[in-house]
Structure formats: C-alpha cells, structure tokens
Amino acid sequence: MPPAKRAALTGWGRYPSAECDIFRPEKLAELAAIVSGNATSLIARGAGRAYGDAALNQAHRVVDVQRLNRMLAFDADSGLLRCEAGVTIAEIIEVFLRRGFFPPVVPGTQFVTLGGSVAADIHGKSHHRDSSLATHVTSFELMLASGEVKRCSREDNPDLFWATVGGMGLTGVILEVELRLRKVESAWFDGEIAIAANLDEAIETFERTERQYGYSVAWIDCAGTRGSLGRSVINLGNVASREALAPALRQQPLRIPRRFAPTVPFNLPNFTLSSLGIKAFNTAIYAMNRKGPRLFDYQSFFFPLDFIHHWNRIYGKRGFVQYQCVWPANESREGLIEMLEAIAKWGGGSFLTVLKKFGPQDGMLSFPMPGYTLALDFPVSKGLMEFLDRLDTMVLTRGGRVYLAKDARLKPEMMGAMYPNLARWQQVKRAADPNNRFSSNLARRVGLLPS
Ligand SMILES: Cc1cc2nc3c(=O)[nH]c(=O)nc-3n(C[C@H](O)[C@H](O)[C@H](O)COP(=O)(O)OP(=O)(O)OC[C@H]3O[C@@H](n4cnc5c(N)ncnc54)[C@H](O)[C@@H]3O)c2cc1C
Incomplete structure (x- = not known):
C-alpha cells in the first residue's frame, strides 16, 4: 500500500478544514489496497472543487484519484468517450474540442474531474x-x-x-466513466446579453428565450433592492455554427485565442469583501454590460472565473461558503424574492450571485428539480451560519433543497426533508457498503450514513 500523508485539507471555499490521511495512488492495484486494506473509513477526492466538506474525512482516509487520469477509448461516430475518473473536463476539452466534440454538461469551472462530476451529478x-x-x-x-x-x-x-450519480462518493470509488460527447462546429457561442431591470424581467427572459437558446445564466446584482430587486445581466447562447462565424474565425472555428490568466497570489485581507466592496462590484458588473447580440468564446461563456487562478483567495483566510438552492417551478419566483430581500436586509451581500433554470431530473440524491436555482457566495463571518439556517427553512418550506456539492453547514434534520429519496438511497448504500467504509465529513454532518 502506498504511504499516506497526514495534512490539512479544505474544499474550494477553504471552509472547513480537516486533518486527513491523504493517499495518491497511481495504479489500480494501489487503490484496491487502500480501499480494502483496513477498517478505517475513506472517501475519494478529485480536484477538490466541491466548496465544502464533501471530499474531507477528518482523521481518516482521503484518496486523491487525480493520478488515475488516462483516456482509454473514443468512438468518433457515436461520440462515446471512456476515460479514468481523474481526467478533468479541461483535459477533455483540450483533446476533443479540436476534433469537434465538447462535454455535454459542464459546471462553472473546467478544473473538475470526471469522477467528482459524476459523484455530484x-x-x-x-x-x-x-x-x-x-x-x-x-x-x-x-x-x-x-x-x-x-x-x-x-x-x-x-x-x-442511480445511487452513485449524485451520491457524493459514498457508494465507492468511480474508476472509469463512459460518456457521450456532443458534436460541435465551433468553439464559439452565438447569442446575446439581455439586461433585466428586476427579477420578473429576468424570469420572463428565461421563459421567453428557452426554446431559442440551449444555454442561459443570469448574474444577479445583489445590490438591487425594491423595484430593482433581482436586476441582472443574462447571457444566452447556442454553439455557433461554422457559417455563423466571421470569415477570419471560420478558418479555424474550433480554436480560440489563448488569454492571460492572472493568479490571486495570497489571501486578501478581510476588508476587501466588505459589504461596500461587494455592492460596488455588483453595481459595476451590472453597469458595464450592454444588451445586444454577442459572440462568446466558450471559456468566457462557461468558465469566466477560471481566468483568475486561485480566486478563492480573495475571501481571505477565513474562507467562504457557497449557498446554492433550488425551488420547485411554482415556488421559484416567491422564493427568490423572499431570499433576495432577506439577504439585502441582512446586509452581508453576496459577491457573485447566479440564477439558472432547471428542467427534469433523475437520480436519488441529484440536486436539480424543475424550477430556478440560485447560487451565492458569502465570506465566513459572525452570524453567517445562523443566517444560512434561516435560508434553509425558507427553502424547505417551499419544497426546495440545498446542493450538497456546495454545502459546508446544512443540518441533518434538513437533509431528509429536502431529499425525499434519501431512505431509498440509504438502502442501496447499506447493500453496497454495509460497514460504511465510505464516509466523509459531509456524510456524517448531514446524516447520510445508514445506521
Ligand atoms: C468555480 C466553481 C463553479 C462550479 N460550478 C458548478 C456548476 O455550475 N454546476 C455544478 O453542478 N457544480 C458546480 N461546481 C461544483 C463542482 O462541479 C462539484 O463540486 C464537483 O464535484 C467537483 O469535482 P472535483 O473533481 O473537484 O471533486 P471533489 O471536490 O474532489 O469531490 C467532490 C465529490 O465527488 C466525490 N468524488 C470525487 N472523485 C470521485 C471518484 N473518483 N469516485 C467517487 N467519488 C468521487 C468526492 O468524494 C466528493 O464527494 C462548481 C465549483 C467551482 C469551484
């Protein structure tokens, strides 16, 4: 068995931190020895982009699978790609975009592994x-x-x-994944920027354009209140066909120019994200964008945050919590108003607030449901956890739930109520892992493990 290293680990939000025994196997045989070798609990870890404690295991094992990252097979007719779980979305794009293929679903950063992406669904x-x-x-x-x-x-x-997709690594270690890539004619997105003066206009824009555009996201200005509550900049688009590109781009439609990506070199002091700073930032983003047609390159469209490496350091040493929730369609508007008003009143503000629309969803613990989802970042501060508990109650009362891949503080009594298939998931977990060998801080904190 390869040696372990005891070290402090965090998720992307840098809160909380846990001392774990970290293994980095290079071969399947090494991984098998770690998994079946000892009675102590373990959890797989990919690129560590889950915000909270999903890939932490205090005083126990964490198995970093990023070295298991070979691409194994690809069929250009069907788009089927088989690769090891440590391969990242960035690597898939790097290899396959030039051949005219793109991952079918990508999160807001490309620096996640396929294993972590399946585990969070x-x-x-x-x-x-x-x-x-x-x-x-x-x-x-x-x-x-x-x-x-x-x-x-x-x-x-x-x-x-169905228990492993969205199962947060608790059914076992995903070794290889086969998924279908999407054929694309270019690396560009043909679309528009819409400006919504308030939440109703934002929702109206999502509803009106959903047949026209496959991709949509709104950046909400948290500084907006009353009549301007929920004012937002909405990016809408479809993969551009080759013909839609200007002649210069048409020569190499699957290439985009490389960009300089700065790094946040150290933790910034806490005052950087004072509520005044957050307000000014949000107001500037809203004011800077102009509505109208746009051609976005895929990186700016999907991964704007990836342009600043280690952007999580701007929240300083104490770290931050991302809060992402979803409401059922018929409760979304009221739920959004209630939450945005509560945040404005609380005064803590959110640096980045993102609104998206969800459609139908399968899976036992998968987060989405048809409706609207809001994601907000909050620097860790006095009173934050109590405030987020209040948001949980608001979300649950309207039949919604909180995303485990972002979570660092949800209480166990909320978990079962928010995820109605939890008991069924626990049955599958019990059959596959009767001794709860796969465990994590998240699993223990929110009560995922069957007794
Ligand atoms: C800037 C940013 C934007 C994001 N945007 C989105 C978004 O738009 N949509 C979205 O859904 N998510 C989003 N996320 C969350 C992210 O996609 C998920 O947390 C994802 O799980 C991270 O993958 P990872 O490889 O970093 O996994 P980790 O963070 O290392 O682990 C996450 C979970 O996956 C499990 N896991 C990892 N590898 C394996 C494996 N091989 N086998 C079994 N379990 C495994 C871990 O045990 C853990 O429970 C975003 C995160 C960031 C930082």
Whole structure:
C-alpha cells in the first residue's frame, strides 16, 4: 500500500478544514489496497472543487484519484468517450474540442474531474434542455468497499448507478466513466446579453428565450433592492455554427485565442469583501454590460472565473461558503424574492450571485428539480451560519433543497426533508457498503450514513 500523508485539507471555499490521511495512488492495484486494506473509513477526492466538506474525512482516509487520469477509448461516430475518473473536463476539452466534440454538461469551472462530476451529478447552463451529467453517462466502473469492481449502467446494477450519480462518493470509488460527447462546429457561442431591470424581467427572459437558446445564466446584482430587486445581466447562447462565424474565425472555428490568466497570489485581507466592496462590484458588473447580440468564446461563456487562478483567495483566510438552492417551478419566483430581500436586509451581500433554470431530473440524491436555482457566495463571518439556517427553512418550506456539492453547514434534520429519496438511497448504500467504509465529513454532518 502506498504511504499516506497526514495534512490539512479544505474544499474550494477553504471552509472547513480537516486533518486527513491523504493517499495518491497511481495504479489500480494501489487503490484496491487502500480501499480494502483496513477498517478505517475513506472517501475519494478529485480536484477538490466541491466548496465544502464533501471530499474531507477528518482523521481518516482521503484518496486523491487525480493520478488515475488516462483516456482509454473514443468512438468518433457515436461520440462515446471512456476515460479514468481523474481526467478533468479541461483535459477533455483540450483533446476533443479540436476534433469537434465538447462535454455535454459542464459546471462553472473546467478544473473538475470526471469522477467528482459524476459523484455530484453536476449541472450546467443548459439543464433546462440537457438535464444533468448523468443523462449523458452511459456507464461507469465502481470499486466497492470489498475491492470488487462493478460495472454500473441503466441496465447493469441500475440501483447502484442511480445511487452513485449524485451520491457524493459514498457508494465507492468511480474508476472509469463512459460518456457521450456532443458534436460541435465551433468553439464559439452565438447569442446575446439581455439586461433585466428586476427579477420578473429576468424570469420572463428565461421563459421567453428557452426554446431559442440551449444555454442561459443570469448574474444577479445583489445590490438591487425594491423595484430593482433581482436586476441582472443574462447571457444566452447556442454553439455557433461554422457559417455563423466571421470569415477570419471560420478558418479555424474550433480554436480560440489563448488569454492571460492572472493568479490571486495570497489571501486578501478581510476588508476587501466588505459589504461596500461587494455592492460596488455588483453595481459595476451590472453597469458595464450592454444588451445586444454577442459572440462568446466558450471559456468566457462557461468558465469566466477560471481566468483568475486561485480566486478563492480573495475571501481571505477565513474562507467562504457557497449557498446554492433550488425551488420547485411554482415556488421559484416567491422564493427568490423572499431570499433576495432577506439577504439585502441582512446586509452581508453576496459577491457573485447566479440564477439558472432547471428542467427534469433523475437520480436519488441529484440536486436539480424543475424550477430556478440560485447560487451565492458569502465570506465566513459572525452570524453567517445562523443566517444560512434561516435560508434553509425558507427553502424547505417551499419544497426546495440545498446542493450538497456546495454545502459546508446544512443540518441533518434538513437533509431528509429536502431529499425525499434519501431512505431509498440509504438502502442501496447499506447493500453496497454495509460497514460504511465510505464516509466523509459531509456524510456524517448531514446524516447520510445508514445506521
Ligand atoms: C468555480 C466553481 C463553479 C462550479 N460550478 C458548478 C456548476 O455550475 N454546476 C455544478 O453542478 N457544480 C458546480 N461546481 C461544483 C463542482 O462541479 C462539484 O463540486 C464537483 O464535484 C467537483 O469535482 P472535483 O473533481 O473537484 O471533486 P471533489 O471536490 O474532489 O469531490 C467532490 C465529490 O465527488 C466525490 N468524488 C470525487 N472523485 C470521485 C471518484 N473518483 N469516485 C467517487 N467519488 C468521487 C468526492 O468524494 C466528493 O464527494 C462548481 C465549483 C467551482 C469551484
């Protein structure tokens, strides 16, 4: 068995931190030895982009699978790609975009592994049309606590398939994933920027344009109040056809120019994100954008935050919490108003606030449901956790839920109420992992483990 290193780990939000025994296996045999070798609990970790404690395991094992990152097979006719779970979305884009293929679903950063993406059953800006990643995954190989490897698909071990997508690494270690890439003619998005003066205009824009555009996202200005509550800049688009590009771009439609990506070199002091700073930033973003047609390159469209490496350091040493929730369609408008008003009144503000529309969803613990989802960043500060508890109650009262891949503080009594399929998921977990070998801080904190 390869040696472990005891070290402090965090998720992307840098809150909380946990001392874990970290393994970095390079071979399957090493991984099997770690998984089945000892009775202590373990959890897989990919690129560590989950915000909270999903890939932490205080005083126990964390298995970093990023070295298991070979691409194994690709069929250009069907777009089916098979690769190891440590391959990142960025690597898939790097290799396959030039061949005219793109991942079917991408999150707001490309620096996530495929294993982590399946475990969180990630969604992108096209959920209303494409649903979550699981829809495009045809099968994966899962290493169970016994060391046995099972192929899971809609036909083979379907319960394990549906419990593992969105199952936050708690059914086993995903070794390989087969998914269908999408054929694209260019690396560009043909669309528009819409400006919404308030929340009703934002929702109206999503509803009016959803047949026209496959991808949509709104950046809400949290500084807006009363009549301007929910004012936002909305990016809408479809993959551009080659013909839609200007002649100069048409020569190499699958290439985009490289850009300089600065790094935040150290933790910024806490005053950087004072509520005044947040307000000024939000107001500037809203004021800077002009409505009208746009051609976006895929990086600016999907991954604007990736242009600043280590942007999570701007929140300083204490870190931050991302709060992402979803409301059922018929409760979304009222839920959004209630939450945005509560945030404005509380005065803490959110640096980045993102609104998206969700469509139908499968999976036992997958987060999305048809309706609207809001994601907000809050620097860790006095009173924050109590405030977020209040937001949980508001969300639950309207039949919504909170996203586990972003979470660092949800209480167990909320978990069961928000995820009605939890008991069914626990049955599958119990059968696959009777001794709860797969565990994490998140799992223990929100009560995911069956007794
Ligand atoms: C800037 C930013 C934007 C984001 N935008 C979105 C978004 O738009 N939509 C969205 O859905 N998510 C979004 N996320 C969240 C992110 O996509 C998920 O948290 C994803 O799980 C991160 O993958 P990772 O490889 O970093 O996994 P980690 O953070 O390392 O782990 C996340 C979970 O996956 C499990 N896991 C990892 N690898 C394996 C494996 N091989 N086998 C079994 N389990 C495994 C871990 O145990 C853990 O529970 C965003 C995150 C960031 C930082």
